Amino acid sequence: MGSTSSQLDKDALSEYQELTFLTKQEIILAHERFSAMLPQEYKGATNIRLPMEKILEMPELKSNPFNKRICHVFSTSQPNDGSLTFEDFLDLLSAFSEAATMEIKSHYAFRIFDSDNDGTLGREDLEKMVTLLTGDSKDTSLNGEEMGQLINNILEESDIDKDGTVNLSEFQHVISRSPDFVSSFKIVL
């Protein structure tokens, strides 16, 4: 098609500006990037879902060890398969944007780390998280004893009500003490 694929109309643009933390330029840029990933026959249609594999080809997400978890958290598809519509994509960028508040970022960080979606970070969640953080290769993975020592230390520091798991408030309490979190939890196109 000759014309540029579906420009955003002004109403939608101002609505997105109000509902997300993104600036006008960022929303337009996101729209361009999203449309560029759509297959040719769907360009110009709205409410299309991009499958997770396509999203993971973006350079910003490609090598991120948490990329699959991120897609699952922001996806609104009914059997959750990690596919994103444009609005899910905007939600993702809004949570990772420069202007987003600490509360929103810590909320979504918690959900990304919660691999089994049970609302708390148990030992398995923490172990999976540490493995993703340090990488899978042999020279950067902790052995069993070190992992156990680490998880014990983490639980001792952050589990205030001593129930063996870290819930959202405890997580946010730890995060609020970190000066670097807001600036490192950022993805900018």
Add this chain to the structure above:
Amino acid sequence: MIGELERQGLGPTGNDFPGDQEPPRLRRAPSRASDRNYPRYDWSADPAEEEDGAGNAEAPPEIRTLPWPMERKRAVRQVQQMRAHVSFGAESWRRNKTKSLRKLQQNVREFLYFFSLWRKSLQKIGGNFGGGVKSYFVFLRFLVVLNFVSFLLIAGFVIAPSLVRRSAGTGGFVNSTDKESCLVYDPNPQGLVVFYEFFLHLLSGTGFMEDSFMFYGYYNNNTAVEDGSLSYNIPLAYLFTAAFYFAFCLCCIIARMGTAARVAVATGGRAIGNYSLIVFTGWDYGCLGDRATKLKQKNIYYRLQVDLEEERIKKRAASLTPWRKVALYTLRVLMFLIALGLIGTAFYGIFEATKFSQENGDRFGILGLFIEYLPSIVITTGNFLVPLLCDQIALLEKYSPSITVVVALLRAVVLRLVSLGILLFTLWSQITCSGDLEKEDCGNCSYNNKKYQCWETSVGQEMYKLTLFDLLVTIALLVLVEFPRRMVVDNWSSKLSQLVGRQEFVVPSNVLGLVYGQTVVWTGALFCPLLPLINTIKFVILFYCKKITLFCNCRPALKTFRSTTSTFFFLVVLLFGWGLALVAMIYSLAVIHPSYACGPFRFFTTMWAIVPNSFYSLSEVTQEFLFFIGSQAFSIPLFALSCVVMCYFIALASIYGRSVAMLKAQLKLEGQDKQFLVKQIEKMKRNNI
């Protein structure tokens, strides 16, 4: 209470076996966890009703701060808009006002977005090399902006009026005094000029450069009078601009420290615990590319390893026998003395070099240039060698890794700033004959007239030479050391090149270089008004040079420097430099007699003397007002009031700390209550069966 348990997902467990001893949390029916953790939005709340009830109702939370998918947020917005149509009066006016305020804030943010200098470069640096290296470049950008704005200030208040004054043409009046010999000053000796003299003058600030707006000696002490009505007191402007420049820099630094300090205080000084912080907040989502990701992973692994090992070392150190402890402490004291000795040797070397350079400063040609630059050369060599040796010493001291880093930095800071101080002290002793104004050289004009016809310009020239030399050394290192090192390591694989490896971008020493350069500029700004502009250009060149070397020659460091605490540390060190420059400026203003032969302050006993002189030309009312402000009747109540305000804030801070501790204890108790109640429920169910 039951409702609360149900809200946490512990539904009725009729199907479970009574003898099950699993923790209660696992026994719920699987449900969408997201619902449980979403904040509750009160759909039925009517803002108008709340307004009537309580005096000041809070605005409903901004929709975008709710962690919900877009459709839900849209629904909430529609509900809000419908309500907005219904309510009237003050309520809707206030809502419209908050909305327009938010829109204004957003527009301002988007506007400032365009003006952010080097934004894309910084993003690329942060993504590939991490937050620590990025904080160096952010600091450099801050200094560039600071210097440029200061230059605009100085240009507006001092240089422009002087330009106008010069072009207006009338020469300065000369007080007739009996100090004939002190008035001799000729910066531009005519005669045959060798062809490379131009280049030499450029590098050392003499000749045509000395007789220009660059240096203090060029400015006149006249008050520009235009048509008898407009008068501009250039000397007063010069003094006040210099003072305001210092105050302005202080405000900028403190403002920037404010954010970092607030965060540092909020984290309570002591980190809550390294492990949780590293694991929960360690990942940088801006990392681009496979290589950067793998490096970040290695970095996190390294940090975790180091912390786990430090824990093991601490356990081992706590179990040291007393004899071994004594041995370790004596070793540490010995190493400290050795480090002190090294630093002292460097200071002595600088002192001697400066004295030699000042005494033999009138040779010509290349040798003369070398002698002129001797202090800079010695300072740079000292700043390079001594930290290397101190690093080796630190290996023997066996402190824990974090303390080692801090100790090394402190030593380097002390070395840099005090060596600059030694240079200034030597200059002072030369200019004022070591404070003894009765010596034959200084007796005539209260400063060493034989050597320095215009001592302020000489000091300015010295600072100019330091700045220039710093830049030249950086570029020379880049071309002669860093690029060849990379080529050797990449193309010649031998054991030696593997050992040496590609260079790492070491953030702390680079930052100290910036602080040193900025301190030199602050010290010299009073004597060389164009120095901030030169420094701006120098820092811009430095930014691009460092960026090139970073991307071409460096590999990312394994040990990183934490970014926000490090920003605070950089600013603290910058404040030390500012303090040193302030001491130098105050001393020159208040104690040393200005030159008779040049500058806007000739014929005053000190530079500061112009302020009382001009003061008496103000109107009576203003004079009385200013006297009142300076008197005890005003300052003592002001001091008492600020003490009271400070006590209030300290009390407030301690109350907050205590309530945080109390809330934590309460949380613990609630958790125990919950466990107890769940066990009771199980027991009751078992009894009922």
